[in-house]
Amino acid sequence: MRHLIDFGDLKRQEWDELYARASRIIDAPEKFMDVCRGKVAANLFYEPSTRTNFSFQTAMLRLGGTVFGFADPNSSSVAKGETLKDTIKMVSSYADVVVMRTPWEGAAKAASLYSHVPVVNAGDGGHMHPTQTMADLTTITRLLGKVDGLSIGMCGDLKNGRTVHSLIKALAKFENIRFFLISPRELAVPEYMRAFMKENNMPYTEVTGLEAVIPQLDVLYMTRIQKERFVDPLEYERNKGIYILTRRKLERAKEHMLVMHPLPRVDEITVDVDDDPRAVYFQQARFGMFARMSLLSDLANQPRLDQTPVVEIGTKPVCTNPRCITQTQPYLPPLVKKNGGVDCCAFCDSALR
Ligand code: NCD
Secondary structure, eight states, X not given: OOXXXXXXXXXXXXXXXHHHHHHHHHHXXXXXXTTXXXXXXXXXXXXXXXXXXXXXXXXXXXXXXXXXXXXXXXXXXXXXXXXXXXXXXXXXXXXXXXXXXXXXXXXXXXXXXXXXXXXXXXXXXXXXXXXXXXXXXXXXXXXXXXXXXXXXXXXXXXXXXXXXXXXXXXXXXXXXXEEEEEOOGGGSOOHHHHHHHHHTTOOEEEESOSTTTGGGOSEEEEOOOOGGGOSSHHHHHHHTTOOOBOHHHHTTSOTTOEEEOOSOOSSSBOGXXXXXXXXXXXXXXXXXXXXXXXXXXHHTTSOOOSSOOOOOOOOSOOOOOTTBGGGTOTXXXXXXXXXXXEEEEXXXXXXXX
């Protein structure tokens, strides 16, 4: 593994190794305090973030490394019209690893084509968020002892929720998972995720109601309705507040069921649930920092490429997804990949028409 763009690119064995190290870090963090001594991470956050940015920063600091970057692209040369390619070529000359969050789908993949050092996708629009998945899997494995064989419910905005897409990709690497996808019809998982689940023989049940399925679950993964991703504000108004997990609803859940949430929470979990021992979302955020330490200790220590591979220059836009990075960075090559036999954009996964 050189970059972490999409959890689907990781082999099961690579995840097992990352988890094993994360677990060793959780048990004795002081043993890892010099693992990235002298290394520098660039945190490029083109989109608001508290948890992920702080989590990556503290992860690097706890490994003995340092961090620079921006949390507001208006304070960088992006505001002057610099291309992503130029920003990445320059930043990857200074840093040993680049962590980036953007509103454009496929941007981390695009950056990885031009970077001299490993690139980590810390969230690309409504597409993917693989390091949140590292936090999620670490939490499940540490607290339930396994991932195989569990019944996992994912609830909320499954269309725009990138954490859900990455988690589903990761769970394809485990055995006998039962999926309950709980969302309003208009916020169901995107077509490329459906194709992925079919291709990987992942049986799933789609429902619109939360209460009826709660008693069957080992994990309930709640998500926020992603207001900033809605093109139509009325669609957001129709769906906000649609799922609210309360103490009363939890009464019918299994005693060991984990209530998880990538955070930030808006109103989808009432505050009185926080005191229930099954509510593990704050612990999940802490596990996320350790999981990122595990990742950075590997990536920041990889050799730098002095010459990056030559990348063909795009001639025509192939992707019609308005949120795809290829829409704003026209020099990108028109890369295509297959999802369930269908030609898709290799940056954002949307089907090509
Ligand atoms: C998530 C994200 O940014 O996608 N947050 C996070 O990284 N912890 C979830 C969200 O914003 O709803």
